[in-house]
Amino acid sequence: MTTTDAPPTDSAGAAAVEKTHPWADLEPEHFRLLRLAPLPTDRYSGARPLRFVQLARVERHSQEQSLLRLSVQLPGQRTHKQHNVLEVWIDRRHKEARFGPEKGLYIEPGNRGLGRFLLAQGIDWAKQHCPDYQVEGAALPAKDALSEDLRVRRDHCLEAQGFVVEYLDPLLLKARYSAARVDDLRSDWSTEKVQVIDLLDAAAMLQQADQNLHEQDVTIRKLGERIDRFKREDGSLRFTISCLIAFCLFQAGLLIWMATR
Template structure:
C-alpha cells in the first residue's frame, strides 16, 4: 500500500462513520419475535383459475404486542409449515401513536399474503382492527397509498379492494387506469373486525388435540380394514391357485383320455 492510499482509506472510513451517524436509529420494537401462537385451519375451497388449488391447510398465527405512553404495537405473522417466506410476507403491523391519536395499519409495502385467496388477508386485518378498537376506537386512521404491484391483474386488484372495503376502508383511485390507489378511513370505530370464518378458523388447543385423536382413531380403523382386505386377498389367491391346479389336472386328464380314444379308434 502506498502513502497516497492512506488518505483515501481514511476518507472512506470517515464517510462510512458519517453515514452511520446520520442513519435513522432502529426502533426497539422493530424486530420483536412472536410470543403467542395459535393454530389456524384454512378450509378446502374449489380450485381457482387464477390462484390454483386450495386444499385443506393448517398454519400458525404468531402474535406480539407492546405498549408505552407514546406508542403501542401489534405484530401478527402467519407461518407456513415447511415453507420459508420473505420477511415482509404474511406480516401485519398495527402502530398506535398516542401523541397524535392516529393508527397506522401495515406498511408502505402493503400486505403480502401467502397463500393468496384463502381469506388470510381479511383475517389479519380483522384481528388488527379488533385490537385497535379495544385500545383506541376514537383515534383517527392514517391512510396511505396502495402498492401498484398488488394490482398486476384485474382479479388481484378486485380481491385487494374487496378485502379492504369489506373491513371498512375506503379505496380511491387518482387515475382512470386505476393504478394509483389510496386507502383511508375516518376513525378506528368505523372499521369492521369480522372475517370469513368459513374460510379461516381459529383452532383451540383442545380442539386440535381432539382432531389428532380422531385422526389417529380413523387411521387405526383404516389399518384394521386394510389388514382384513389383505387377508381376504391372500385367501382368494390361495383359492385361485388351487383352482388353477385343478383345471390344469383336468385339462391334462382330458387330453390323455382324448389321446387314448384316438389310439383305440385307429387300432
C-alpha cells in the same frame, strides 16, 4: 401482554422511526393454529387444498404508543420477512391508528382469506384500545394492481373491512385507503375459509387422524389377508383345472384309441 416504555413517534416520520424502534424486531410470543379450508381451484391462484398454518402474535404498550404485530408462518416453507405480516400502531399523542407495514400487506398463500383475517384481528384489537381514534390513511403499492384480478381482490379485501379505496388517476394505478375512525371498521372475516383452531380442538383432530390411520391400517391388513387367501384358492383351482384338463385329454385319447383299434 407486556408493557414497556417506548419513545414517541410522529406519524410523518413513522417509517423512519420504526426501523430503529426498540419494538421493530420483537419475536412472536403467542401462537395459534389456523385451518385454511379447501377451496375450488382458481385460474390465477391454482390449487387451493386444505392447509394448516400458524398465527404468531406479539404486542407492546407504553404511555404514548401501542403495537400489535401478527404474522402467518407456513410449515416447511420460508417466506420473505415482510410477507404475511400485519402491524397496527396506535399513537396516543395524536390519537391515530395506523395499519401497516408501510410497503403493503403481502399474503402467501394468496386468495385463501388470510388477508381479511389478519385485518379483522388487527381491527378487533384496535377497537379494544382506541375505538374513537382516527385511522391514518396511506397509499397502496402500485404492484398490487398489476392485473385486474389482483386489484379487484385487494379492493374487495379492504372495503369488506370498512376501508375506503380512492383512485388518484384514471388508469386505476395510484390509489390510497382511508377510514374516518377505528370504530367504523369491521372485524369480521370469511370464517368458512379461515378457522382458528384451539389447542384442545387440535389435539382432538390429531387423535382422530391417528385413529383413522389405525383403522385404515387394520382395513388394509384384512384386505391383504383376503388377497393372500384368494391367491391360495386361485392356485388350488388352477391345479384342479389342470388335472381335469389332463384327465379329459387322457379320456379323449383313450376313446380315440379304442375307436380306431
